[in-house]
Amino acid sequence: MGTTYSLYLYASSATEADAESAAVFEEIDRLEQLLSNYRESSELSRINREADSSEVTTDPETFEFLQTSLEWSALSNGAFDITVGKLMKAWGFFRASGHRPTQQELTQVSNEIGWEKVQLDPQRRTVRFLSPGIELDPGGIGKGYAIERSVAILRADNVQAALLSAGSSTIYALGAPPGTSGWKVRVPTLGDHQNTLSTVTLRDTSISTANCSEKNFIQNHHLYCHIMNPHTLQPVEGILQVSIIDPSATASDALSNVLFVSSARQRASILQHLPKDSAFIITGTRLTSRCKTIRWTGTRNGYCSSRMANKTH
Incomplete structure (x- = not known):
């Protein structure tokens, strides 16, 4: 899925630990075969190739994943949209370092995205694209789904204590290491993984982070982030990082992108409806600058490192 998974766990023996690790990574590999758009042989890639010309019958698991993805699109009014595949390619963020597309390219892409153009039939378990050129991209939810499964x-x-991470973008803490209240998880400084922005203690919950530092490009002194606003067809501007804690890894993965794309007023409204969640949002236009404080909404505490974005809230 374009990232590296890591697992830490407590077990009674090396043999038991190896067996558990093997089972987890086999599951991730299995889901990769279903949901990765990096593999031409995956079920998701097959749907991308065939669903604009005919109904595609898929397996129950992939169908459930698509249902969940579209539910997040509906709940977020399209801030999260699994159909952004062509938009990501237009901006050069799929297997590339990024480039600015022409207006003609964006006009074409505007006809090739839109979660409302994906039709699911639960009775027959079929998928059909209502417009040609639609391409599903699970990047904003697939890793969290794999972690949860x-x-x-x-x-x-x-297993009483384990920590599973998808490239640090989504992490789930199961239980707690012996003698502790939970897993201490560090959120690295934006653009500098050697330094820590915030440390949180997690138990039976997940944290997901969406940020600009992993994929971006600068053109004419302007920063372009890989996280797209499906409504404007442009990279999101003014937001550099969102981290959110939620009991569900699938939800936190999706929510980190929803909050990234949404306006400040929309983010406040979303978080008001998630009283058990905690989040922080870093605003700004530069990847390295200074800040004073970081405030988690909810019950978490955070602190600021010496180098961060120019504003936080």
């Missing part, structure tokens, strides 16, 4: 395996095997 893998944690279910650990729970079923009665």
Whole structure:
């Protein structure tokens, strides 16, 4: 899925740890075969190739994943949109370092995205694109979904303490290491993984981070981030990082992107409806600058490192 998964766990022996690790990574590999748009052989890639010309019958798991994705699109009024595949390619953020598309390219892309153009039939478990050129991109939710399914395996095997990470963009903390209240998870400084922005203690919950530092390009002194606003067809501006804690890894993955794309007023409204969640949002236009404080909404505490974005709230 374009990232590296890491697992830390407590077990009674090396043999048991190896067995649990193997089961988790086999599950991630299995989901990669279903949901990755980096693999031409995946079920998602097959749907991308065929669903604009005919109904595609898919397996129950992939269908459930698509239903969940579209539900997030509906809940966020399209701030999260799994159909941004062509938009990501137009801006050069799929297997590339990024470039600014022409207006003609964006006009073409405008006809090739839109979550409302994906039709699901639960009775027949079929997928159909209502417009040609639609391309699904699971980047804003797929890693969290894989984490959640893998944690279910650990729970079923009665693992008491484990930490599973998808390239640090989504992390789930299961239980707690012996003698502690939870897993201490560091949120690295934007653009500098060697330094820590905030440290949180997590237990039976997840944290997801969406930020500009992983994929971006600068043209004419202007920063372009890989996180797209599906409404404007442009990279989001003025936001540099969003981190959110939610009990569900799938939800936190999707929400980190929803909050990134949404306006300040929309973010406030979303978080008011998630009283058990905690989040912080870093605003600004430069990847390295100074800040004074970081405030988590909810019950978490955070602190600022010496180098960060120019504003926080």
